[in-house]
Amino acid sequence: MKKIVYSMLIVFGVSACSNGQSNQTDNPSVAGPTGKVVKSNEEWKEILDPMTYNVTREKGTERAFSGEYDKHYEKGTYKCACCGAVLFSSEHKFDSKSGWPSFYTVADNKSVGELEDRAFGMVRTEVVCNYCDAHLGHVFNDGPKPTGLRYCINSVSLKFESSEGSTKDQ
Numbered sequence: 001m002k003k004i005v006y007s008m009l010i011v012f013g014v015s016a017c018s019n020g021q022s023n024q025t026d027n028p029s030v031a032g033p034t035g036k037v038v039k040s041n042e043e044w045k046e047i048l049d050p051m052t053y054n055v056t057r058e059k060g061t062e063r064a065f066s067g068e069y070d071k072h073y074e075k076g077t078y079k080c081a082c083c084g085a086v087l088f089s090s091e092h093k094f095d096s097k098s099g100w101p102s103f104y105t106v107a108d109n110k111s112v113g114e115l116e117d118r119a120f121g122m123v124r125t126e127v128v129c130n131y132c133d134a135h136l137g138h139v140f141n142d143g144p145k146p147t148g149l150r151y152c153i154n155s156v157s158l159k160f161e162s163s164e165g166s167t168k169d170q
Contacts, residue, residue: 037083037132048082052156056082056134059119059126064099067155071095076162077107083132084159085111088151096143096150101158103151104143112151114139127151 039047044057054060069078078088078101089107096102106112110130117126117138127136136157143150 035131039132044082049156052081055154055156056136059135061137062100062154062156067100069101069153069155069158069160070099072101072160074160074162076160076164078103078153078158078160080111080129080132080134080136081157081159082134083129085129085131087111087129087136087158088153090163094144096152098150098152100137100152101155102143103153104145104147104149106151112136127153129157 041057045053048056051060051062055062073090073093075090077086077090078093079086086108087106088101088103092103092105092107094102094104113128113130115126115128117124125139127139128134129136134157135154137151137153140150140152141148
């Protein structure tokens with residue numbers, strides 16, 4: 001009886017791994033057993049352009065209305081510019097007139113995290129990539145229904161992949 005139970009546990013364990021339960025399956029660029037992309041500042045500087053590095057690694061921001069994806073409405077998926085994790089869908093994008101791409105929800109709850117941000121004498125909620133800790137932007141409670149949220153995201157922190165499968169790098 002113990003052998004049967006043990007065999008069943010092995011089968012279920014293997015099945016869970018093959019059904020996309022692993023971060024590595026969901027995000028091919030993610031390495032390591034923790035599911036985190038770990039790179040030094042020097043490595044990030046080598047693979048990211050200066051503006052993307054400033055925004056994603058140093059918590060900078062791009063000027064309002066200057067980003068490529070502010071008025072972008074092609075159908076597809078917005079991924080992390082640093083690690084490629086799926087973050088947002090064009091289905092949830094809206095024109096907030098804020099000057100940054102805005103979404104009312106995330107595409108994958110595992111990929112997007114929130115942190116308290118007390119910089120510049122304000123209390124805001126920072127939005128980050130859970131896989132590589134990239135700063136993406138902020139989320140506010142003034143968005144449209146059904147969530148009432150506005151994920152205000154820097155274009156340079158995103159990489160767009162159209163529904164047709166072509167990727168547009170920032």
